[in-house]
Amino acid sequence: MGLALVHGRARAGIRAPAVKVEVHLAGGLPSMSIVGLPEAAVREAKDRVRAAIQCAQFEFPARRITVNLAPADLPKGGGRFDLPIALGILAASGQIPADALGDWEFLGELGLTGELRGTDGVLPAALAVAATGRRLLVPAANGAEAALASGVEVRTARTLLEVCALLGGQKALPLATAPEQRVPAGPDMREVRGQAQARRALEIAAAGGHHLLLVGPPGCGKTLLASRLPGLLPDASEAEALESAAVQSVSGRGLDPACWRTRPFRSPHHTASAIALVGGGSEPRPGEISLAHNGVLFLDELPEWDRRALEVLREPLESGVVTISRAARQSEFPARFQLVAAMNPCPCGWAGDASGRCRCTGDAITRYRARISGPLLDRIDLHVDVPRLPPAALRPDAPEGESSGHIRQRVIEARQRQLDRAGVTNAALDQAATARDCRLAPGDQALLERAIDALHLSARAMHRILRVARTIADLESHERIASLHLTEALGYRGFGRSG
Ligand SMILES: [Zn+2]
Numbered sequence: 260m261g262l263a264l265v266h267g268r269a270r271a272g273i274r275a276p277a278v279k280v281e282v283h284l285a286g287g288l289p290s291m292s293i294v295g296l297p298e299a300a301v302r303e304a305k306d307r308v309r310a311a312i313q314c315a316q317f318e319f320p321a322r323r324i325t326v327n328l329a330p331a332d333l334p335k336g337g338g339r340f341d342l343p344i345a346l347g348i349l350a351a352s353g354q355i356p357a358d359a360l361g362d363w364e365f366l367g368e369l370g371l372t373g374e375l376r377g378t379d380g381v382l383p384a385a386l387a388v389a390a391t392g393r394r395l396l397v398p399a400a401n402g403a404e405a406a407l408a409s410g411v412e413v414r415t416a417r418t419l420l421e422v423c424a425l426l427g428g429q430k431a432l433p434l435a436t437a438p439e440q441r442v443p444a445g446p447d448m449r450e451v452r453g454q455a456q457a458r459r460a461l462e463i464a465a466a467g468g469h470h471l472l473l474v475g476p477p478g479c480g481k482t483l484l485a486s487r488l489p490g491l492l493p494d495a496s497e498a499e500a501l502e503s504a505a506v507q508s509v510s511g512r513g514l515d516p517a518c519w520r521t522r523p524f525r526s527p528h529h530t531a532s533a534i535a536l537v538g539g540g541s542e543p544r545p546g547e548i549s550l551a552h553n554g555v556l557f558l559d560e561l562p563e564w565d566r567r568a569l570e571v572l573r574e575p576l577e578s579g580v581v582t583i584s585r586a587a588r589q590s591e592f593p594a595r596f597q598l599v600a601a602m603n604p605c606p607c608g609w610a611g612d613a614s615g616r617c618r619c620t621g622d623a624i625t626r627y628r629a630r631i632s633g634p635l636l637d638r639i640d641l642h643v644d645v646p647r648l649p650p651a652a653l654r655p656d657a658p659e660g661e662s663s664g665h666i667r668q669r670v671i672e673a674r675q676r677q678l679d680r681a682g683v684t685n686a687a688l689d690q691a692a693t694a695r696d697c698r699l700a701p702g703d704q705a706l707l708e709r710a711i712d713a714l715h716l717s718a719r720a721m722h723r724i725l726r727v728a729r730t731i732a733d734l735e736s737h738e739r740i741a742s743l744h745l746t747e748a749l750g751y752r753g754f755g756r757s758g
Pocket of ligand 1: 605606607608609610617618619
């Protein structure tokens, strides 16, 4: 017997394609070659596997060892193939029973002493294995994450020796179990005082899944408002939550299995690179827009962002996915996030404030706002002014705002109407569905056309206005969009008119 086959998984975007690890032993001078892995990774895998096998008191065969990782054209980074390679060598040399391997898939990096180290992308692998009917063995550190996938038996091990004992039938290994879910108490709308218009816009954004731009002076509460959007959204479905968790799993930052159902809120700093924002790297990793998948992406100080980074946002804002091209290889990550952007009204931040302390010239203000491209602004459905509050509104005894729980109830009902009607949120309606579900009375149609003309808006913006009007009507359980709903929707496009 000089041949063994072990099942493993690669990482490609948030998928985990199957990889067959074939090990062949032949006579001749002792050597070990691995094909199908990048050069640098081969060297490291060889050293770790050899040391781990010897430390586990097995014999490293003095033969010509060929390891083939197939298919060859899949990306195979990291140490995730150490364990399958080691098991293949032990099975091909008759040190563990080869026929026990077929029911299992294996993931894990080996330390030099044979301990199993956690690896990334375990959840996507577990989801993929569930479809094959095989069982999965992962390092103990990854057990909780792997257990989030249902329909697959996952066992965990701490060392190579434990895995060999399992395959030899001498030892049972523990089942991986998912941790108890923690639901972190997020910030509440109760703490937001005043700001009626911004609160209303936030509710509409939550109800229809629309993107939102908050414009106001420093310290007026833009961040406060944005951070409360996730708390207004309905719970993510299991499929949505699993997809978001899979993105975190492959991000290299680790996934917290105890909070996987929580909708993400990401707020990268404006100095973040384009790669940090949209994803990339030699082994492509998801960026902030994908980490915000099914949640909220908050971009503060929008005009300070690198314009090239923002331009890349346009495509995912429409399609909900981002494709990263790296050499000959493409990786795709989901990026269906809700954008909340914030900016000052002018370079000093005080334009329009009652104090009159803004000294910016008209030119300076125009240049400042022009840093954000028209096509990006076009894709943000709701533009809303967030003024500085008068001191009286900030007194400790000023009335609290309505709680997130109350608002969320209205949001859930409005969303249900959308799902019953079209199967998706209003923000996700395509052009045909918009034409079908967002019909206006003739007088309102004329009003919309006049407004589009006066505001120099694109056809894309027009469709977005209709979808926002649809959401406003849904919040009031109106079958049809009425004039009031349309007028309110148009009001959220007023920004930019006065320059
Ligand atoms: Zn100013």
